[in-house]
Amino acid sequence: MLSMLMLLSSCQGGKKEALTTQAPESTSPETEPITEAVTKETLDLTKLSTYNDYASEAIERLCNVFWDTEGNYFIRTAKGQPSPDAVAIWEQGQSIFALISYYDATKNEAALQKLNQQWAYLTSSAYDEQILRGYKNIGEGCYYAQDDAAWGTLVFMGLYRTTGNEKAMEYAHDLIVNSYNHWGTGEEKSYYGTTIKSLTDGLYYTDHLNEGEAPFKSIYAAPMAVAALEYCLLKNPSDPTAVDLYEPTRNLFEWLENNMCRNKVKTYKNYDANGNCTVSYVDYLYYVDYGRNGENGPTGARDPQSIAVNSSNTALFGNMAMASCAAILYQITQDTKYSDIAVRTVKAITKTETHDTSKTYINDRDQGTNASMIGHFVRYALALDGVRLSDKQVLINTAEIIATKGKVNGTDYYYTVWDSDPASHTVYYPNNSRVYAYTCQPRMANCVHVVTAALLLLSLE
Helix, strand or coil, rough: CCCHCCCCCCCCCCCCCEEEEEECCCCCCCHHCCCEEEEEECHHHHHHHHHHHHHHHHHHHHHHHECCCCCECCCCCCCEEECCCCCCHHHHHHHHHHHHHHHHHCHHHHHHHHHHHHHHHCCCCCCHHHHHHCCCCCCCHHHCCHHHHHHHHHHHHHHHHHHHHHHHHHHHHHHHHCCCCCCCCCCCEECCCCEECCCCCCEEEECHHHCCCCCCCCCHHHHHHHHHHHHHHCCCCCCCCHCCHHHHHHHHHHHHHHHCCCCCCCCEEEEEEECCEECCCCCCCCECCECCCCCCEECCCCCCCCCCCCCCCCCHHHHHHHHHHHHHHHHHCCCCHHHHHHHHHHHHHHHHHCCCCCEEEECCCCCCCCCCHHHHHHHCCEEEEEEEHHHHHHHHHHHHHHHHCEECCEEECCCCCCCCCCCCCECCCCCCEEEEEEECCHHHHHHHHHHHHHHHHHHHC
């Protein structure tokens, strides 16, 4: 997915002297007090039937375009377009995520049948089991980079949760272990009999240094952390900390929290060719990359407030993933440090990562994955005490915009911009092509996932 990683490097040329980024001061999202009145507010549940209709139609439209009715699986695509020999599974995975949230909300038997059929396809001769588990060819093909493997782990964990197939859980576990050891940092240790790198300095995004790539890290590791923590919850409900994946994953989360969160004024020494970089902008969201262009710190630190459709220094999916990780860690440990991080991040998304006029999510950095974590966000982060009605309402608003104003006339697609007038925007993918973004499987699937996640939110109220 390297084509999706559009980096925003804000410094070009100049003298090698210390510079300071003087971004606007921002008010902390956590300064607003949490009261009993806030925590007891609920959504308008009379809309449940309407959102059921929205979600059912969205799934139907998604399947009309990307479900193989003969083979019974979401079709293989590459760069969003049909490609029968595509090896990577992350693109069809985005459709699977949308369907899983729909099933979680409705327990619809037809949806469950499709999920079982999808699992049957993944375990058929169409795919190599050793590759899917990450035992061979990791770092290329199916899982070229760490995020490709992250989506794979989420596919397997989601299919385990919905179908109950133990083998799917085994796939997730093995792929996580192999990914941690391939892209991980720190010394190898034995965790409950499994040798895993400790991840004390996080995960590298990719290690294809022979192709000229810098050894950088990324918030794209957070989705894998979500899958790993959920694995711990389900593997040993009585004590998730006694699972081999727990400690390395907690280390990974802590590295991301300490290095990627825009939570305080910070100076990065010898940041780049222009010298030091002091960041005064605080919004409690998370940068996307760290050292992507060789910087000594987060990529885009000179322009952190750049948050825009299809181009940003932060990413909706990454922020939702970190909120979900923190919420799961709170569920496991009961340490309020983690619930505070989760609620703070939820509030930050509401305050900063939304369109002003419609109070809908900005589909910012990566439109092929931005809603990938929204099901987990609903199940874990939005379920916490301290989350406000306004935080939940953003999801409801976004789903309504997509379902009512976001349809592309004469097609089954949805526009990929989620503001008050989506049809006024034309976005292409990749950016230098003339292929409409909404015709790409992952981008359409992410629009659909917003709608199915909104139904899930209402169903859990």
